[in-house]
Amino acid sequence: xxxxxxxxxxxxxxxxxxxxxxxxxxxxxxxxxxxxxxxxxxxxxxxxxxxxxxxxxxxxxxxxxxxxxxxxxxxxxxxxxxxxxxxxxxxxxxxxxxxxxxxxxxxxxxxxxxxxxxxxxxxxxxxxxxxxxxxxxxxxxxxxxxxxxxxxxx
Amino acid sequence: xxxxxxxxxxxxxxxxxxxxxxxxxxxxxxxxxxxxxxxxxxxxxxxxxxxxxxxxxxxxxxxxxxxxxxxxxxxxxxxxxxxxxxxxxxxxxxxxxxxxxxxxxxxxxxxxxxxxxxxxxxxxxxxxxxxxxxxxxxxxxxxxxxxxxxxxxx
DNA sequence: CTTGAAAGATCTGTAAA
DNA sequence: TTTACAGATCTTTCAAG
Numbered sequence: 001x002x003x004x005x006x007x008x009x010x011x012x013x014x015x016x017x018x019x020x021x022x023x024x025x026x027x028x029x030x031x032x033x034x035x036x037x038x039x040x041x042x043x044x045x046x047x048x049x050x051x052x053x054x055x056x057x058x059x060x061x062x063x064x065x066x067x068x069x070x071x072x073x074x075x076x077x078x079x080x081x082x083x084x085x086x087x088x089x090x091x092x093x094x095x096x097x098x099x100x101x102x103x104x105x106x107x108x109x110x111x112x113x114x115x116x117x118x119x120x121x122x123x124x125x126x127x128x129x130x131x132x133x134x135x136x137x138x139x140x141x142x143x144x145x146x147x148x149x150x151x152x153x154x
Numbered sequence: 155x156x157x158x159x160x161x162x163x164x165x166x167x168x169x170x171x172x173x174x175x176x177x178x179x180x181x182x183x184x185x186x187x188x189x190x191x192x193x194x195x196x197x198x199x200x201x202x203x204x205x206x207x208x209x210x211x212x213x214x215x216x217x218x219x220x221x222x223x224x225x226x227x228x229x230x231x232x233x234x235x236x237x238x239x240x241x242x243x244x245x246x247x248x249x250x251x252x253x254x255x256x257x258x259x260x261x262x263x264x265x266x267x268x269x270x271x272x273x274x275x276x277x278x279x280x281x282x283x284x285x286x287x288x289x290x291x292x293x294x295x296x297x298x299x300x301x302x303x304x305x306x307x308x
Numbered sequence: 309c310t311t312g313a314a315a316g317a318t319c320t321g322t323a324a325a
Numbered sequence: 326t327t328t329a330c331a332g333a334t335c336t337t338t339c340a341a342g
Contacts, residue, residue, distance in 0.1 A: 016170040016204035048207040051297050058200045085294035096198035107299040135248035140239035143205050143297050145261040153196035
């Protein structure tokens with residue numbers, strides 16, 4: 001994992017379909033060398049998948065919300081985690097420090113879809129309390145965080 | 155934007171480098187037809203970019219945090235937004251309802267990197283108050299939210 | 309939307325540093 | 326162990342129907 005690898009990740013984060021030739025030209029390497037590095041980045045788990053950045057509004061998801069969840073004391077936490085991980089509306093869910101147990105980022109077609117979601121969490125006895133914070137607008141949203149490509153690291 | 159388009163987006167979200175041939179086989183279309191649909195999805199803005207899902211731990215970002223920000227009353231909000239959007243550690247930042255103005259999702263190499271970040275926000279007179287919530291573990295994290303595909307396109 | 313052909317990219321194997 | 330090169334294979338693109 002050297003600077004060239006990080007440059008390659010940066011290029012692919014901007015355009016996952018960039019050709020090996022073009023990437024090679026950008027990092028002064030042959031296409032096969034680039035190919036070999038990408039293969040290693042994938043097998044070593046640095047690159048998890050090649051994916052998409054989409055406009056969820058156009059796809060019909062007008063509502064973005066953060067739902068803070070306090071788990072019920074008798075909730076089966078691993079069952080909750082697999083339920084929330086398989087729920088199509090949940091984009092992210094993290095176990096967090098502070099007053100709440102979990103923070104879930106959810107996307108819904110309309111505001112009215114949030115209540116049934118909370119109701120299901122409650123019906124399954126996961127939920128003690130919750131608080132929903134709506135996102136009004138987004139200043140930035142990027143899938144990949146990279147250090148400025150100036151240093152080495154392992 | 156029909157069901158076939160949504161299927162194509164689902165396939166590309168799982169593997170942005172899937173070949174037109176394979177996608178076509180999955181949705182019963184010729185490679186050229188798939189190519190044309192993807193082109194339309196890109197130009198219409200549904201697909202914003204082809205990108206990567208990476209393991210930020212391996213890349214040296216061990217800390218994921220949500221920083222709740224109350225803007226200073228005299229802060230230049232659009233200046234704040236462009237500052238936060240260009241900050242490399244900020245993965246997301248949303249204007250939100252509730253007690254706080256903004257919620258920023260940040261990735262840092264270490265816990266110690268959070269304080270200088272907050273200090274800079276304060277030094278620039280953006281920050282009135284803030285609260286930092288750490289993510290201890292992640293139950294799920296997906297870049298694309300899609301409705302369950304329930305029907306065939308033909 | 310499909311077909312078919314040309315152009316371009318990728319993959320594999322082999323050799324060299 | 327990593328990179329370079331060349332031939333074969335696959336993919337993408339374009340024109341025509």
